[in-house]
Amino acid sequence: MSGKHPAPGLPTDERAVAWQAASLLLDYPDEILLSRLDLISSLAERLPGAVGDPLRATIRELESSSLPALQQEYVETFDTRRRHNLFLTYFAHGDTRRRGVALLRFKQTYLRSGFILDESELPDHLCVVLEYAATVDQRLGWGLLLDHRAGLELLRLSLADAGSKWLGALEAVTATLPPLRGDEWAAIQRLAAEGPPQEEVGLTPYATPAFDPVTLPMPTFPGARR
Template identity: 40%
Template sequence: MSRKTQITYMAAGWCLAYPDAELVSRVPLIRAALGEFPGALAPFAPVLDTLESADLMATQADYVKEFDLGKRHALHLSYWTDGDTRRRGEVLGAFKKVYRGSDALVDTQGELPDYLPMVLEFAATVDLAAGQELLQQFRPSLELIKFGLLRDSLPHAAMVQAVCDTLPGASPANEQAVMRMAGHGPPTESVGLDPYDPRLLPLRGA
């Protein structure tokens, strides 16, 4: 099971990141790895098909429009829980603390440490237990990202659901249920679940 989880995280981390020629070259590897497990490939197939068949520049332009030009599909986990508030800096520091505690050099490549593809790759290749703890801690963020992708009919939603399926408990049925999962009613700001505070759940090594 852990191998399937690691492969799911690695594939999702790659496929949720900005598409480039290197990612396109990895598509056969991703298909082969996911193909080891019945049903594991299905959530990834639409994105992989696009990477193989569509013009790369067009795919990149679509990605920028959906993921970079606005925050409807923000892939930074703490954005959904802390928005652009001052306390977000503390949360980002907690992510860094987890990475440092792994005794492995984690290159953020200029990204914030809560960037979902980075967290997934960390879980897949460095420390599965610590990575899963982060993902579970920010489960409401994952679910909100998924619902946003579903709302806009983006195929990436199925990959995020595949990640959620590796975590304890069933996914909430709707966004209101996500609020209940976080222990709060509907958010008063569009930035996320404020005032839900993930620091109430201690990070590994904190």
Template identity: 40%
Template sequence: MPGGAQVLYQAAALCLTYPDDAFRTRLPLLREAAPQLREFTDHAAATPQPALQAHYVEVFDFKNRHSLYLSWWTDGDTRRRGMSLVRFKELYRAHGLELTGEELPDFLPAVLEFTARTGSTEPLVEHRDALDRLRSRLAAFGTPYARVLDAVCATLPSTSPGARR
């Protein structure tokens, strides 16, 4: 994977996390490091912090319609989801990484950070259909977060006809 893609994945991971003070501080670096995300980073820089935080909560925290948890898109709230989460953890361990913190292993920013660190696009490619559906819903909602998904999806192969639905 080209180094530029790794930088993009790390920057996208940061853009898709809650916009706290540390996020605001990183914005100039994100803007320069990942020009593919400039539409989003420019919007974030021009938006007052409380409005940006309220928008994030509105987009990602109220309903699963814009879920950042990839296995939710493939498994919903079923038992299968537990096995999907185990597969994410096993993939991380196979690359010498352990997920720390409170988020589940299928949280898109965590998956993007994994990809940036390891160069393995496997979980993104496997969940390409979910990424496309999330991107489509974010675009229909009219949120600048859709631009982040546009940039990530542009680095991945197209969904194949046999992709998991």
């Protein structure tokens, strides 16, 4: 992992709000999330436009549909399309044996902060990574996001091509990160052309974590414990 400190730009408190808001908006929609959209929107208004505007765009999209329709579209978006995968190691490793090592690195990073995830949650799910970065250890979380920047960008581009309701949340996340370098663009182009590796190794089924968005930017973190 890079271990780099967050670059200058957003203050740490604004970065935490942006990441936590995106984490909540990218999670499986339920009644609790819909009841908190006004709170998330009010906090997004305090962020710079490049970050706050796309967050509010996703909020407007979520507000425009019924909950059953949102849930169906969420499943169709993130559970049935390889390029819309919210599990960060999938873009680099697919369902190959190397992915198990990559997942272990996420767990080891969390352990450095005194966090242990329940076995029901995979540690590379973007919602988990964003909430960890926002509420537990911003420096180590920043490193995880940078290490998987190519996958994040491919996810953003894929959601843009699909006209997804959740595009704004991804745009907000990438807006908090440094500009892409040449080698990162090359990795994105390779991923776009080839897609993730497809060797099947029988990984356990993916479980999408659910969070309780009571307050921002310091919500509860089910599945993790000190």
